[in-house]
Amino acid sequence: MTQSKKLHPFDQAVRLTENSGIFTGETSHLYQNMVGPYGGMIAAIILNSVILHPKCLGDPLALTVNYAAPVKDGSFEIKPMPVRTNRSTQHWYITLSQENEIAAAATIVTAKRKITWSSQEKNMPAVKHFSEVSPVSTKNLPPWFNQYDTRPVKGSIPPLFEIKGEKPFKAAQSIQWIRDNPKRKIDFLSLTAFSDSPAPSIYVRRNKFVPAGTVSFSVYFHASREELDASAENFVLVDVKSSRISNNYCDQSGEIWSENNVILASTTQIIYFKE
């Protein structure tokens, strides 16, 4: 695949080439995590296969990605299959494979939406404006952290743990401002990736690293394409909290807010941890 200098690294990383309904892509070293690509990037790539599909109806509404095995460096194949198409919704099943083995399996619902009675039901957490929060140092962190400007307000990402004498957080909650680095217009793909950006709740709660990885990850898209366009290149606020950590698995769920107090997406995930 030709590397284009004009493309944002994120757009380069989600690039897919289609041939007879099979989409081929390549892992980007820039979005590398400890093992394989950053999970949020894998989900964004899977979503992109549906958005690019010639039969795609409407915009993303709901996404669930199950991470079945580590994705290895190199090329992968994505097969998006329309399962059922209705008047205003479309149901997809998508697999991501390497060497003919499925590494991730996903479902996506897309929808055409009309303007209806609407109401936001939660208040944005009262936090410092991103201009008053320092970006975290990405030193010693996996490469993908360099592709974001992350400004943690609470819990959040590992560098906070390095503060000596810091006590474990009482709550397994992470709140952080985040945007692409370099800046990039917010869209359904980046919103998907932002949703996976907080550290696993087990890290935050125990104030240390343990072997861990997301098993199932879901995003509901509340924002319309027009709203996302209006969000421009601003930061979003990601606020996620765990409900229970138990016997190898912990969850976390919450919202992704625009700078202007609008819930763009809600997200939930369940994470394997070892000990």
Added chain:
Amino acid sequence: MTQSKKLHPFDQAVRLTENSGIFTGETSHLYQNMVGPYGGMIAAIILNSVILHPKCLGDPLALTVNYAAPVKDGSFEIKPMPVRTNRSTQHWYITLSQENEIAAAATIVTAKRKITWSSQEKNMPAVKHFSEVSPVSTKNLPPWFNQYDTRPVKGSIPPLFEIKGEKPFKAAQSIQWIRDNPKRKIDFLSLTAFSDSPAPSIYVRRNKFVPAGTVSFSVYFHASREELDASAENFVLVDVKSSRISNNYCDQSGEIWSENNVILASTTQIIYFKE
């Protein structure tokens, strides 16, 4: 399919017969909703196909069901497909079909779990004990309500709307005690069905019915099989809240608590509504 007098109606409704990897079942008139079976029952039946599958590894961890079309009265076919089996996790894709058309598509992750560091991260809402809350009248409600003893504490199910002069709820939140009627031991199947029991948040928030139906529904199972066994036939408390209602879709997410303050499952769903 022979009707057995010995089986609980719930067990009768989730019954499946396997033939060469295809599971066949029949809709139960007892769990009928306004159109087709109660969605929580459809999800429980789909989960049952994986639990009954001879290759199933471990217990349910994560479930996502996408409702693609109404399920008609009569027989249906479920095809559970193991997508990838690891040492401690197994990934499934499952379709429910009628007349060779897919009506629901789902993913399920099952897992073998070990005892690890564990912590519950949320507090149970302070509500009246179920013994102090009256069961709702199921008069004028779809049949499936008769299969439950539902005791609403907040928001919750439609009869509350009938109180004359009642103002719309300020928050699209439902809290209710619920158990099977007649009583039945809590298991992964009934926990799945309980998770879908609160009314769509759009009903609660607007204090009226609008045409609505769940599009995507997820459950994370935090409880072990042993914990569920210990829960016996008690009530569970279901607490769900919406984050945003916008342009044909509203979400709701929350927890299912045991009577003893333990989070048995967390759940989320996104619901279509018409106006």
